[in-house]
Amino acid sequence: xxxxxxxxxxxxxxxxxxxxxxxxxxxxxxxxxxxxxxxxxxxxxxxxxxxxxxxxxxxxxxxxxxxxxxxxxxxxxxxxxxxxxxxxxxxxxxxxxxxxxxxxxxxxxxxxxxxxxxxxxxxxxxxxxxxxxxxxxxxxxxxxxxxxxxxxxxxxxxxxxxxxxxxxxxxxxxxxxxxxxxxxxxxxxxxxxxxxxxxxxxxxxxxxxxxxxxxxxxxxxxxxxxxxxxxxxxxxxxxxxxxxxxxxxxxxxxxxxxxxxxxxxxxxxxxxxxxxxxxxxxxxxxxxxxxxxxxxxxxxxxxxxxxxxxxxxxxxxxxxxxxxxxxxxxxxxxxxxxxxxxxxxxxxxxxxxxxxxxxxxxxxxxxxxxxxxxxxxxxxxxxxxxxxxxxxxxxxxxxxxxxxxxxxxxxxxxxxxxxxxxxxxxxxxxxxxxxxxxxxxxxxxxxxxxxxxxxxxxxxxxx
Numbered sequence: 001x002x003x004x005x006x007x008x009x010x011x012x013x014x015x016x017x018x019x020x021x022x023x024x025x026x027x028x029x030x031x032x033x034x035x036x037x038x039x040x041x042x043x044x045x046x047x048x049x050x051x052x053x054x055x056x057x058x059x060x061x062x063x064x065x066x067x068x069x070x071x072x073x074x075x076x077x078x079x080x081x082x083x084x085x086x087x088x089x090x091x092x093x094x095x096x097x098x099x100x101x102x103x104x105x106x107x108x109x110x111x112x113x114x115x116x117x118x119x120x121x122x123x124x125x126x127x128x129x130x131x132x133x134x135x136x137x138x139x140x141x142x143x144x145x146x147x148x149x150x151x152x153x154x155x156x157x158x159x160x161x162x163x164x165x166x167x168x169x170x171x172x173x174x175x176x177x178x179x180x181x182x183x184x185x186x187x188x189x190x191x192x193x194x195x196x197x198x199x200x201x202x203x204x205x206x207x208x209x210x211x212x213x214x215x216x217x218x219x220x221x222x223x224x225x226x227x228x229x230x231x232x233x234x235x236x237x238x239x240x241x242x243x244x245x246x247x248x249x250x251x252x253x254x255x256x257x258x259x260x261x262x263x264x265x266x267x268x269x270x271x272x273x274x275x276x277x278x279x280x281x282x283x284x285x286x287x288x289x290x291x292x293x294x295x296x297x298x299x300x301x302x303x304x305x306x307x308x309x310x311x312x313x314x315x316x317x318x319x320x321x322x323x324x325x326x327x328x329x330x331x332x333x334x335x336x337x338x339x340x341x342x343x344x345x346x347x348x349x350x351x352x353x354x355x356x357x358x359x360x361x362x363x364x365x366x367x368x369x370x371x372x373x374x375x376x377x378x379x380x381x382x383x384x385x386x387x388x389x390x391x392x393x394x395x396x397x398x399x400x401x402x403x404x405x406x407x408x409x410x411x412x413x414x415x416x417x418x419x420x421x422x423x424x425x426x427x428x429x430x431x432x433x434x435x436x437x438x439x440x441x442x443x444x445x446x447x448x449x450x451x452x453x454x455x456x457x458x459x460x461x462x463x
Contacts, residue, residue, distance in 0.1 A: 139190025364396025
């Protein structure tokens with residue numbers, strides 16, 4: 001709106017139409033504006049007419065009445081005072097506009113920060129949070145009225161203890177009067193899931209040195225923490241694998257000696273038929289031990305170079321390792337072998353994929369079931385390239401469409417604390433590296449539930 005100075009008007013010019021127009025302007029003026037109105041009135045004697053005029057002038061608010069005749073100096077002084085008041089109002093307008101611009105700029109900066117931000121008063125009342133905060137915590141800002149109500153933000157220490165309101169970094173930073181370094185907490189998000197977050201807090205201090213509030217930065221470190229945990233777990237598994245391979249290797253020597261001794265004993269003519277039956281049984285059991293050792297060595301061994309292997313060569317170590325678990329879980333196994341081609345691949349990595357798929361199938365059949373594995377020579381549905389296809393089907397509880405779309409994402413798991421959410425993600429990466437394909441089909445229909453994974457490996461992709 002263009003600058004508008006005070007209004008000086010003679011009483012005689014104030015008809016009803018003029019009063020309505022001026023009143024409408026006053027009703028719609030900005031909140032910072034209070035237009036000064038000076039009215040030149042007649043004599044100060046109160047008459048019926050003057051009383052009626054006061055009622056008619058009500059829409060004008062509280063105008064300044066200047067009684068005539070009036071001295072020129074008085075009139076000029078009154079107008080100057082009204083001008084000064086009006087100038088002050090425009091100065092307030094400019095300050096308000098500047099503050100509004102600064103606030104909008106600050107809010108835009110806060111909402112575009114890569115970390116969540118929480119602002120609070122000195123009393124602990126939460127007054128502001130940015131958009132990133134809502135994304136990290138997956139719920140709207142909880143405007144706690146004081147520090148005690150901070151307890152409604154459900155978080156846990158690393159040892160599993162619930163964080164009390166006064167234990168959060170914000171109240172401690174305001175109490176100490178200085179910033180606190182980032183601390184890690186396990187937070188219960190709005191969707192019911194838990195995720196690791198990092199909280200760093202600092203007090204807001206006035207120029208007089210008073211703590212007038214506090215600010216907290218919230219960083220999503222869940223993927224980082226899970227990656228660290230997965231890395232540690234993988235290192236443990238690798239160490240156990242190396243140990244198992246070392247032990248298996250060392251066991252081979254005495255196994256060969258015992259096998260030779262059994263052979264000599266069985267071929268001795270002096271051995272009775274009853275003893276020979278016992279020796280045959282011992283030889284069979286020893287063969288089983290030898291087979292387990294062989295599977296363990298083959299499963300752990302990682303080829304430094306790709307080589308041509310058959311589907312059976314890839315599959316046998318995994319079946320050997322899961323044989324006991326399948327039997328103990330009351331899961332029947334049916335294998336249909338129809339593949340004769342050789343695929344050039346990193347066999348240790350493909351075995352890792354097969355181990356993960358078979359392990360997931362066993363986990364899905366807690367109450368027993370049927371595991372069907374089918375190998376065949378096939379062609380890629382995408383490129384038409386020749387390859388081998390391994391299909392692994394279970395009769396477990398199955399997955400709905402949403403879960404089926406998520407299972408190849410990192411850290412997505414349906415096994416709770418028992419799963420890392422990395423198995424299928426890593427498997428997907430391995431198959432992509434081999435330019436292969438990994439598909440899933442699942443059903444949760446009662447009586448027909450189950451999941452089928454279809455793995456395709458090209459015969460030669462120039463690895």
